[in-house]
Amino acid sequence: MKKLVIVLLCFTTLLSSCAIKENELVILENNDKDKSNSSAKIKDWQFETISQKAIIEKNREAISKISKDIIPIAITPDYSTVIGYKNIQSEKADTKNSMVIVGKMMQYIELFAINASNGSEKALGKFMSIKSSQFDNEGKQWAFIDGEDSVYIYNVENEQLQKILEKYNYRQFNNISWSRDSKRLMFDNRMIFDIASKEFLSIAADSYTPFIRMSYSHNTYIAEMKNNRYDNIITLYNFDNKTFTQIADGYYMDSDSSNLIYTIDLMQGLKIVNLKTLESKAIEDGPIYCASILKSTGEVIYTTLNSNFHDDDRYLLVKINPNNMVKKSFPLCTPSYYLSPAEDKLHFVSNYSENSINVDLESFKVTENISRTDDENLSKIKSVILNMFLLDYDFNGSYEEYEIQAKKVYTNTAYPIPQEALNNKLTDFKRFNTPLPNFQKESYIPPSLSFDSIAIKSNKASVNIGRFFINSIELVKNDKDWFITGFSTHPESNEIAEVRAIIQKHINDIISGNSGKALSYWDKTEDSDFVKNNRNIVENLINNRSKISFEIGETELWAMSDPHRAESPSSSTEARTKIIVKEGKNISKYKIVLSRKNRDKFTIKSWDADPLSISQLY
Incomplete structure (x- = not known):
């Protein structure tokens, strides 16, 4: 049985029949006693049923007029301007990509805006990839995030490019969307940016403001917003009466007039939802790096992790028919692609700039020219x-x-x-x-x-x-x-050498019967179980020293204690060393813990009769 999932989030009676207003924080409650005045029902929406094949054909016509050496990535809604790029070899990008175990790649590009009527080109500059881009509601401004997390807006009418935000410190942006009034941008579904003031706005005060992902029908849009728990939701939003119907819990990837694809978490788990019935089904459980719906066929393409990878082919390109769920896949060395607006090709962002990878979507033929790989x-x-x-x-x-x-x-x-x-x-x-x-x-x-x-x-x-x-x-x-x-064993560090020397001296004191030195770490006048346990362990070892031998095993360096292992030897505040004690064929295992403050010398803190906690992997 098909399961119809309709979540009605907005009740006009909550605010004395007032509609939800932009820029106003409203806490929505689900009042089961009266559902007759719910803001929107699925049958209320007027669905756009016109085929989008005509749009794709017009895109193809516009692309046919530009230079063959420019790769198109976006076209204005009026088909007047094509945004495209040329690849540039860059050792900086290659070095960055070489450090990626799995994840998206970057490539240095030169960006162009091309007049589709006469083919004239305007160079917009050189950038590190394009991570995300979108036209505003009027189709007059194109916003994008480059691979270095700076944000730009290109005004199609006056042909001016403006940097509105420059990366600083730790910040990373992965996707971008517009407000309907073209005054604000949202990054990563959680940070709202006012373009005029160049300031971030609190999402707590603006959580119900929809940010447009796609125009659906007259004054109705597919939008992303937050619910009253600040979870990301995807909605059909009507700006006439400011009502919405929730489509899914998750993060928008792409849509056509029939279906929408989204991830259940950022870059994880791909699902498709039917926009007529709101029935959803899973496509992929694993990581999702790029995903698109082909508007001309309804097929879904995406890249994910290849769990059966060989050498550098750590990713899979997948094409799936959502009706029968039949898949075709191909292993690749990169997961990042640009879908041509003509929907005839995928152009991949390669792991090294000498390489090129392209896919013919009609035949699903992959053309790879690989000149450079990881050593x-x-x-x-x-x-x-x-x-x-x-x-x-x-x-x-x-x-x-x-x-x-x-x-x-x-x-x-x-x-x-x-x-x-x-x-x-x-x-x-x-x-x-x-x-x-x-x-x-x-x-x-x-x-x-x-x-x-x-x-x-x-x-x-x-x-x-x-x-x-x-x-x-x-x-x-x-x-x-x-x-x-x-x-976190840091075998060649000074800290490890220091720890092993301290422990070896301590063991020598035990073997020589020097109880004063061996027990000096625990004050015998202190009446605590901790002190008693440590003194008992060491005293027993001293008493049996003629029958036993010691081996110093593995040492791990820790910082901040559980659960953080030390990222570097200098950051370590604790050391944990395995000690193997042999008595004939009998073997006992211990753990010695040492600690320090402010990069001082380590000192012995405790013996532990259970050494196994050293192996726990957080």
């Missing part, structure tokens, strides 16, 4: 990091099956110091019966992963992937393959 070590290190995430997030099986897969990703090493990523991961699985317990991971694999830094020296590598509680990772090369061997 072998970089490619394989990216692959093993991605495989780590895939194994953590997607594995469902027994311990025996997990051990086989884990040995393809992790290993243990003894040089220059012990590092035991494989042992730690297998121990975790035994404890939690899963690679990561649910409370230690997000609901899906991150769609974007990049190196903040990477250093490869002979058969060893150190990488940092930022953002994550585990971000500093050590790798080792065995034969031709790379394996993860440590998390």
Whole structure:
């Protein structure tokens, strides 16, 4: 049975029959006692049923008049101006793309506005890609975000380009949309920007203002807005009476006169909703990098993660018929594309500027000219990091099956110091019966992963992937393959050398029976369980010193304690070191914790009889 999902969010009776007003915060309540005055019902909307094939044909006609070496990406609603670009080779873009494990690519381009009637070209400048763009409601202004997160508006009438916002600090913008009055822009569905004042407005005071994604029918638009919980919703919004019907919970990607596609979260999980019935169904559960509806056929195209990737082909281009859900797919080395307004080609933003990748959408033929790829070590290190995430997030099986897969990703090493990523991961699985317990991971694999830094020296590598509680990772090369061997182990750092020297001296005090030195870290006059437990462990080791031997195992550096491992040795405030105590064939494992403040020297804080917590991976 088809499930009709209609969420009626606006009730005029809440405000004494007053309609929702722009620039006014209104808290909407769902009053089940009276639904007769709900703001809009699906049958009230007048649907546009005219085929959009005519629009595509007019776009093709406009594109046919421009130079063949310009790639078109947008056309004004009156078909008078084509926006297009030429690729420019850029080592800056190539370097940035080389650090991407998975995620969108960038390319340096020269942008043009071309008069479709006479083919005259106006150069708009050189930019790093175009991440998102949109014409305003009148079709006279084209706003876009470049690959360096600056925002521009091109006025088609006076042919002037204005930079209205320049990237600063940490800010990143990924998509852009207009208000209906063309006075404001919204970035990433959450930040409202007033163009005249060049100031951001609080979405808390402006949450019900719709931002246009597409004109649907007379004075009715597909729009994005926030509900009273500030969740992103997609609506059919009527500006005559300021009423709306909710279409979906999520983030708009594209639409035609029949269907709309959206992601359930930013860059994650693609769904399609029928605009006549509001029935929705899932297309893809994984990451979504680009997605489009072909207006001429109704087919959906999108790029996602290729979980069965080989070498650099970490993405899939997919074309799907939403009626029968039949898919065609092709592996690629980049997920970022521009759809030609003529809907005949996809032009991909390549991972290296010497390369070119184009797709003929009618035949679904992919043309690749690949001149440059990641070097072998970089490619394989990216692959093993991605495989780590895939194994953590997607594995469902027994311990025996997990051990086989884990040995393809992790290993243990003894040089220059012990590092035991494989042992730690297998121990975790035994404890939690899963690679990561649910409370230690997000609901899906991150769609974007990049190196903040990477250093490869002979058969060893150190990488940092930022953002994550585990971000500093050590790798080792065995034969031709790379394996993860440590998390925040920083084997060649001064901090690790200092920690191991302190522990070795402490063990020497135990072996020599120097109880005064060995027990000096815990004041015997202090009556606490913590002090008693630590003194008991060390005293027992001293008493049995003639029968036992010690090995110093893996050390991990931590910052801010749980759950943050240290991104760099200098940022560490805590060290955790495994100690293996052998008595004949019997083996006991401990963990010594050391701490410091303000980059002072480390000092021993505690012994722990349960060393396994060192392996927990947040």
